[in-house]
Amino acid sequence: MITISAFRWVPDFAQGQVRDLRARWALEEAGLPYRTRLLEQGDQDKPDYRALQPFGQVPILEEDGLVLFESGAIVLHIGERSETLLPKDKVARARATQWLIAALNSIEPFLMNVALIDIFYANEEWAKLRRPGAVEFAQKRLSALSRSLGDKPYLDGDRFTAGDLMMTTVLRILKDTDIVTSDRRLAAYIERCTARPAFRRAFDAQIGDFRQAA
Numbered sequence: 506m507i508t509i510s511a512f513r514w515v516p517d518f519a520q521g522q523v524r525d526l527r528a529r530w531a532l533e534e535a536g537l538p539y540r541t542r543l544l545e546q547g548d549q550d551k552p553d554y555r556a557l558q559p560f561g562q563v564p565i566l567e568e569d570g571l572v573l574f575e576s577g578a579i580v581l582h583i584g585e586r587s588e589t590l591l592p593k594d595k596v597a598r599a600r601a602t603q604w605l606i607a608a609l610n611s612i613e614p615f616l617m618n619v620a621l622i623d624i625f626y627a628n629e630e631w632a633k634l635r636r637p638g639a640v641e642f643a644q645k646r647l648s649a650l651s652r653s654l655g656d657k658p659y660l661d662g663d664r665f666t667a668g669d670l671m672m673t674t675v676l677r678i679l680k681d682t683d684i685v686t687s688d689r690r691l692a693a694y695i696e697r698c699t700a701r702p703a704f705r706r707a708f709d710a711q712i713g714d715f716r717q718a719a
């Protein structure tokens with residue numbers, strides 16, 4: 506059976522955000538059962554885990570001797586077994602992959618710039634000076650994303666793919682601000698994607714693990 510690594514507990518601000526959610530959501534969309542390998546604080550720095558994930562992060566996926574790190578690689582790997590995530594049609598599949606990478610490469614770094622300031626450095630003088638510029642840049646990318654989404658329900662049209670899964674988890678990074686949701690199209694898009702039963706199951710499973718640990 507597939508095993509996904511996750512933290513046994515994280516502070517409130519990170520609950521429902523930790524990146525194993527991406528793997529769990531993909532597995533739920535694919536209808537594949539999984540179990541979790543829950544890391545205690547410090548486990549991620551131990552040599553046995555670093556041998557599997559060089560950066561000491563979650564998630565990793567383990568199955569039959571295969572070990573994969575990076576949530577993008579994991580979602581694409583799971584997508585191989587799910588037409589919901591990666592359509593069979595070659596062109597549609599390439600575009601789903603394109604959107605997944607756009608989420609990770611063209612959107613996430615700029616939202617993380619803002620999130621890191623808010624979470625870790627909010628009271629630092631330099632952060633107060635830096636934040637408006639970071640928000641402005643993030644908003645430029647978000648406006649472009651919103652224009653590209655247009656009136657379509659999903660990034661590539663009428664059907665949800667792995668690209669939407671990844672984009673939604675990335676957009677949720679700023680869920681405690683209105684930087685994303687002040688755009689009505691993006692707000693509705695997040696609502697649409699997170700209303701999927703597979704998202705709810707994945708989210709509840711992550712939160713459920715934290716509750717058990719509390």
Ligand SMILES: N[C@@H](CCC(=O)N[C@@H](CS)C(=O)NCC(=O)O)C(=O)O
Pocket residue numbers: 522523524525549560561562563564574575576577
């Ligand atoms: N690029 C990685 C990032 C993974 C990541 O940032 N994981 C966080 C939890 S959401 C983590 O393990 N942080 C602990 C650390 O970086 O030491 C991926 O997408 O898998």
